[in-house]
Amino acid sequence: MSTLVNAAPEVASTTPRRSRLTAAKRRQYGAAYVLVMPFFIIFVAMVVVPLFYAGYLSFYKERLIGGTSFVGFQNYADALTDPLFLSGIFRMAIFLVVQVPIMIALALFFALAIDSGMMKLAKFSRLAIFVPYAVPGVVATLMWGYLYGRDFGPFAQLSRALGFGPPPFFTENGMLFSIMNIVNWEFIGYNMIIIYAALRSLPSELYEAARVDGASEPRVAWSIKIPAVRPALLLTVIFSVIGTFQLFNEPKLMYPLAPNVIGTAWSPNLYAYNIAFVNQDANYAAALAFLLGIVIMIVSYIVQLSNQRKERRS
C-alpha cells in the first residue's frame, strides 16, 4: 500500500495513473467512513431509532382488555382535541411571541452596546451577563423560586414592609411572567455572546466609512451592524424556538411551589412527561412527543422561510 503512494508522484502516463487515483480515492473513502461512522452509529442509535420508535408506538394503544392494538392515527386525533395539550402549545406560543422577542432584543442591544466601545467595564458586563448560562436550569429555577417566594423572598419581604400583600408571582398570569423572567435570565447572555461574536468578526471597514461620514453609533448599529449579523440572529431565534417548545425544567420545578397553577400540562413537554410516567401511557406520550417535534419543525421552518424572503427583498 505504502509503495503505491510513494510511487505516485513519479507517474507519467495517464492510464495507470487513473487506476492509482481510484485506489487512493478508495482508501480515502475508507478513512472517511472510519471517521464519520462512530458518530453516525451513536447518532442513529440515540436519535434516529428513538424517533422511529416513537412513531411506531404512537400508532398503538394499550387497552385494559385485549392488550395492545394498532389504532392508526387515533392517538394523534386525541392529542389534537386534547384541551390540556392544546393549552400547553398555546401557552408556548405566547411564550414565543412575548418572551423570545424580548430576549433576542435585549441580547442584541447588550451585544451592540458592548461592541460599540462607548461604555466602560465592557468586558466585565459581558461576563456578568453570560454567567447565568453556566448555572443549571434547576439551580436557576430554585433561586428564582425562592426570590419569588412568599416566606423569605426579598420581594415579598419588601412588599410586606410596605404594607402590601405578597407579589403575584405564583398566580395564573403571574406564573407566565415568572417563568419568562427565569428563561430570560438564563439565556440572554448566551444569545448575546452569539451575536457579539458575530459583531466582532465583521470587518471594521464595513462601518468605519459610515463613522467618518458622521453617522451616529445607533445609526451605524441599525443600518450596518444589525443587517450584517442577520445569520447569527436567525440562529438565536431558531434555537429559542426549539428551546421554548421543549420547556420542562422550569415548570417542573415550580410545581411544588404552585401545584394548582402549574398542574400537569403547563408546557407540552411537562404534559408528555406526566402522561408517560404518571399515567403510564407510553403510546399517547409518544404521539405527543412526535406532534411537539412536528410543531417545532414547522415553526423553525416558517422562521427560516420568512428570513429568506426578507433577504431576497433586501
Next chain:
Amino acid sequence: MTDAIPGKHRPAVVAAEGFPVLVERDRDQEAQAERRRPRKPTSWLLTVFMLICVGYFLFPLFWLVVASTKSNDDLFSSFGLWFADFNLVENIQTVLTFQDGVFIRWAVNSVIYAVVSAVGASFLATAAGYGFAKYQFPGSVALFSITLGAIMIPLAALTVPTYLLFAEAGLTDTYWAIILPSLATPFGVFLMRVYAADAVDDALIEAGRVDGVGELRIFFTIALRLLLPGSVTVLLFTLVATWNNYFLPLIMLNSADKFPLTVGLALWQSAAAGGGGAQALFSTVITGSLLAIIPLVIAFLFLQRYWQSGLATGGVKT
C-alpha cells in the same frame, strides 16, 4: 488607526503556520478592541444603564451567596438581600453530611457524566466533522444533511421514547443511560465541520499523503492538533449541557446513588417545599445549589475565549 487594520482581516484560523489560532486571534481582537475603544467618547448614560442591567443578572447569584451564609431560621427572619449571622461553614457541613453524604456522591456522578460525555462527544464530533470537511465520499452530502436536519430535532421530545427503548434493553438506571444519549451532538459535528474546513489546510493533508502517511494517521498526528481549539469548544458545550441536564437523568434514573446534582437538588427542594419537618432543608438546598454552580462558573470564566470562538464559528457561518 491604520495599525488597527492589517490584522483585522486575518482569517479566523491560521493553520499551517503552526499552533492555534483561536486563542491568539481572540487576544489579538481584544488588543485591537482596546486600541479602537479610546477613539470614541465614553457614554456614561450607556455605561450606567448597562451596569443596572448587569445588576439584574448578578442579583440572584448575590442572593444565593447571602442566603448560603444563613441558618434556616435566619432565612425566614432576616432581610433576604443582606447578611445575618455567618453560618456558611455549618451549612456546608450539613450539605456534605446530610443523608450519609449523598451530596458528594451526586457531585461525583455529575463529574463522571459530564466528563465522559463531553470527551466522548467531542472526539466523535471532531472525527466526523473532519471527515465531512475533508472528504467527499459517496453519501457524504446525504449523511451531513441528515446531521444538519437533526439539529432541529427537539432532543427533549425524544427523551421519553429513548427511555422506553433503554427500558427494553435493560439500560435504565445505569450510567450508560445518561452517557450514551449525551454522546450524539449534531451541532458539534456541524461546528467541527465548519472549523475543520479552515483549520486544516488541504495542502498539509496532501503533503502527508505524498509522504506516504495513511489517511487516519494524518488525522491523528497532524489534523487533531490543529482541530484542538474547536474540539475544546465542543467539549465545553457538552460538559455544560450534561452537567446541567435534568430531564434525562430524572427520567432514566431511579436509585439516588446514581443521581447527578441537578436531580438530587430538585429532590431535596421538593421535600423542603413540601413543608412539614423538611423545612429545615431550605438552607441545605440553597448552600448545595451554591456548591453545585461554583465549579462551572469558574470553568466558564477561565475558558471563556473558547466559548466565544466556538459560538462565533456557529453564528457567523450559518
